[in-house]
Amino acid sequence: MGMTITEKILAAHAGKASVAPGELINCKLDVVLGNDITAPVAIKEFEKIGVPEVYDKEKVVLVPDHFTPNKDIKSAEQAKILRDFAKKQGLTNYFEVGKMGIEHCLLPEQGIVLPGDCIIGADSHTCTYGALGAFSTGVGSTDMAAAMASGEVWFKVPESIKFVYNGEQLNEWVSGKDLILYTIGDIGVDGALYEAMEFTGPAIRNLSMDGRFSMANMAIEAGGKNGIIEADQTTIDYVEARAKRPYKVYKSDEDAKYERVIEYDVADIEPQVAFPHLPENTKGISEVGTVEIDQSVIGSCTNGRIEDLRIAAKVLKGHEVHPDVRLVVFPGTQQIYKQAMLEGLFEVFVDAGAAISTPTCGPCLGGHMGILAKGERAIATTNRNFVGRMGSPESEVYLSNPAVAAASAILGRIASPEEVE
Amino acid sequence: MEFKGRTWKFGADVDTDAIIPARYLNTTDPAELAAHCMEDADPDFPNKVKSGDIIIAEKNFGCGSSREHAPICIKAAGVSCVIAKSFARIFYRNSFNIGLPILESPEAVDGIDEGDEVRVDVDNGIIYNLTKGTSFKSTAIPPFMQELIDAGGLINFVRRRLNS
Ligand code: SF4
Numbered sequence: 194m195g196m197t198i199t200e201k202i203l204a205a206h207a208g209k210a211s212v213a214p215g216e217l218i219n220c221k222l223d224v225v226l227g228n229d230i231t232a233p234v235a236i237k238e239f240e241k242i243g244v245p246e247v248y249d250k251e252k253v254v255l256v257p258d259h260f261t262p263n264k265d266i267k268s269a270e271q272a273k274i275l276r277d278f279a280k281k282q283g284l285t286n287y288f289e290v291g292k293m294g295i296e297h298c299l300l301p302e303q304g305i306v307l308p309g310d311c312i313i314g315a316d317s318h319t320c321t322y323g324a325l326g327a328f329s330t331g332v333g334s335t336d337m338a339a340a341m342a343s344g345e346v347w348f349k350v351p352e353s354i355k356f357v358y359n360g361e362q363l364n365e366w367v368s369g370k371d372l373i374l375y376t377i378g379d380i381g382v383d384g385a386l387y388e389a390m391e392f393t394g395p396a397i398r399n400l401s402m403d404g405r406f407s408m409a410n411m412a413i414e415a416g417g418k419n420g421i422i423e424a425d426q427t428t429i430d431y432v433e434a435r436a437k438r439p440y441k442v443y444k445s446d447e448d449a450k451y452e453r454v455i456e457y458d459v460a461d462i463e464p465q466v467a468f469p470h471l472p473e474n475t476k477g478i479s480e481v482g483t484v485e486i487d488q489s490v491i492g493s494c495t496n497g498r499i500e501d502l503r504i505a506a507k508v509l510k511g512h513e514v515h516p517d518v519r520l521v522v523f524p525g526t527q528q529i530y531k532q533a534m535l536e537g538l539f540e541v542f543v544d545a546g547a548a549i550s551t552p553t554c555g556p557c558l559g560g561h562m563g564i565l566a567k568g569e570r571a572i573a574t575t576n577r578n579f580v581g582r583m584g585s586p587e588s589e590v591y592l593s594n595p596a597v598a599a600a601s602a603i604l605g606r607i608a609s610p611e612e613v614e
Numbered sequence: 615m616e617f618k619g620r621t622w623k624f625g626a627d628v629d630t631d632a633i634i635p636a637r638y639l640n641t642t643d644p645a646e647l648a649a650h651c652m653e654d655a656d657p658d659f660p661n662k663v664k665s666g667d668i669i670i671a672e673k674n675f676g677c678g679s680s681r682e683h684a685p686i687c688i689k690a691a692g693v694s695c696v697i698a699k700s701f702a703r704i705f706y707r708n709s710f711n712i713g714l715p716i717l718e719s720p721e722a723v724d725g726i727d728e729g730d731e732v733r734v735d736v737d738n739g740i741i742y743n744l745t746k747g748t749s750f751k752s753t754a755i756p757p758f759m760q761e762l763i764d765a766g767g768l769i770n771f772v773r774r775r776l777n778s
Contacts, residue, residue, distance in 0.1 A: 242773045271641075333681070339768050343775070383674040579629045586653075
């Protein structure tokens with residue numbers, strides 16, 4: 194019996210020739226990640242285990258990105274717990290403000306996560322690294338604590354769903370974000386509960402690395418355990434210059450078994466907007482109607498990469514943000530920030546009247562740097578539109594790709610980039 | 615393990631932002647977190663929940679973020695257990711890891727109204743609705759999870775293994 198890419202990676206890290214869905218296994222980990230919200234809890238638990246050191250100083254990665262630069266005294270105390278622990282343990286991969294980025298933009302960029310890896314992170318969007326052809330999933334702080342000590346974690350091998358995106362060419366202004374929003378709209382927020390989501394097909398092969406990251410990033414929004422895309426030349430081109438250790442490319446067997454196969458034709462997919470308060474409430478941009486907005490947010494671990502900023506700048510160039518709208522742009526990492534600066538994208542944003550932030554999760558989780566008041570409405574390139582996600586429980590968040598978020602900022606209502614002259 | 619308590623009912627897809635909004639995540643203190651438990655789903659919940667109460671919810675409870683603060687605040691608010699039609703997977707793992715009992719039983723969720731008195735026999739996976747005089751089976755807890763519970767949570771389990 195053939196195996197899926199997810200099963201192969203899990204088997205290899207469990208030291209087994211093969212694994213089957215439902216099996217409970219113990220896997221060795223290539224990376225264990227935590228942030229300033231989850232790691233303080235994990236560090237407290239780690240200290241109860243009674244081992245003096247983490248299992249590997251290179252593989253335990255800490256990124257204070259959620260409430261940093263520290264938004265208040267309490268957050269400062271949390272971030273300090275990370276800093277002190279990283280120093281005491283001599284961690285190689287601790288990223289201080291100024292070198293920091295949003296974890297799921299930063300780790301791939303720094304070559305810390307690679308194809309074929311088995312990774313856990315105490316952050317639900319750890320599934321992002323599946324875009325590299327790795328098995329990567331989110332866990333909680335206690336799992337992180339146990340993994341920091343042992344270098345291992347238990348998994349139940351998930352069933353896999355195969356998604357095939359047919360058609361070579363995406364419609365204009367359609368990106369990886371739209372493919373995943375469309376998929377979640379189709380299967381629902383628990384449509385892939387406990388399962389692996391394998392993204393395949395000609396449209397995926399033609400998708401850029403940044404587009405693939407956006408897709409794998411939102412597997413959790415369908416309840417998925419992981420999202421995964423087989424590595425190909427696009428992946429290799431991305432990791433070659435960054436990898437500091439060997440990696441392995443795995444591919445699904447022809448006769449691998451899938452719980453379901455779901456096929457889409459990308460010709461049917463236009464830019465998508467997810468209405469409040471669930472990512473599954475999607476509509477094509479042509480069906481949105483008039484929805485006025487107060488804020489537009491471009492950034493996050495879903496869409497804070499250079500390609501996203503280029504698209505936003507392309508739409509914004511020569512235009513001004515609507516007088517009733519605040520536009521905030523959040524580059525994902527310092528490297529992306531610098532690249533955007535060198536390419537002149539910042540000039541476009543500033544001329545349009547946008548605020549540009551240092552890399553941080555900030556507004557994405559209603560932390561700081563762009564909180565919504567009661568009754569306010571935002572369009573955001575982030576991944577969640579739950580009640581209260583960006584501020585007041587009586588505010589609303591709509592999710593879209595960067596082109597739509599930029600066009601909406603100009604027109605003051607949710608709009609297609611085609612409407613911008 | 616057995617619990618008896620009054621029930622509070624919630625809908626489908628209750629997410630971790632509703633259970634404990636991110637604006638309170640600048641602390642890890644369970645008592646502080648408990649003061650805001652379920653606040654964005656029901657602003658009054660932290661005031662009216664009593665020790666031993668049971669949460670009943672539709673499908674996909676705990677979806678969203680990996681924040682362990684979610685099961686921690688539910689436990690610290692005094693909730694003895696959560697019964698749902700299904701749980702999001704990170705929430706499911708976290709609950710076992712920190713020792714918050716959770717049970718999956720679509721029948722029980724349909725057969726319990728808010729305010730009903732319920733008794734839960736966790737070991738045998740049976741839920742008794744004392745108000746209505748009915749009972750329901752829950753999905754069995756996987757043997758490995760049972761091992762974790764018996765060891766007193768994941769940290770004890772790993773400590774024992776690493777120090778042996
Ligand atoms: S950008 Fe948003 S979704 Fe991504 S890690 Fe930060 S808070 Fe989470």
